[in-house]
Amino acid sequence: MTETSLMEKELATLIVEVLNLEDVEASEIEPEEPLFGEGLGLDSIDALELALALSKTYGVEVKAEDEATREVFRDLRSLARFVEEERTSG
Numbered sequence: 822m823t824e825t826s827l828m829e830k831e832l833a834t835l836i837v838e839v840l841n842l843e844d845v846e847a848s849e850i851e852p853e854e855p856l857f858g859e860g861l862g863l864d865s866i867d868a869l870e871l872a873l874a875l876s877k878t879y880g881v882e883v884k885a886e887d888e889a890t891r892e893v894f895r896d897l898r899s900l901a902r903f904v905e906e907e908r909t910s911g
Contacts, residue, residue, distance in 0.1 A: 825852050826902040830842035836897075839874040840867050852898040860896070868894055 825833075833847035836856075839862070847857075854860045871894075872883040881904055883890055893903040 825897075826901060827861070828905055829897050832897055832901055832904065834880060836861075836871060839870055850897055852901075853896050855896055856894055863894075864907055875904065879904050879908060 829852050830847065833850040836842065836850065837845055837847045842861075845861070850861060857863045857868075869885075872885075873880050875883060883893060883903075893899055
């Protein structure tokens, strides 16, 4: 089990709430567990909803056409890193 940062905990809670994941507790989402496919099982619609929530909550924009977007949504840790970097650079 990997140590979870405060931002990762916040994002895990956001994911569970925004996507209405009834069978998942935020504390169960491991920082390096894939968010899509075999991991948490999110899909492209979930990615759109999550991107909108990130924009509203943290003021960061995830661009669908950006090649780095797949890496941003790889896991909770990379998503947290992206949000923190965007907030400090913006």
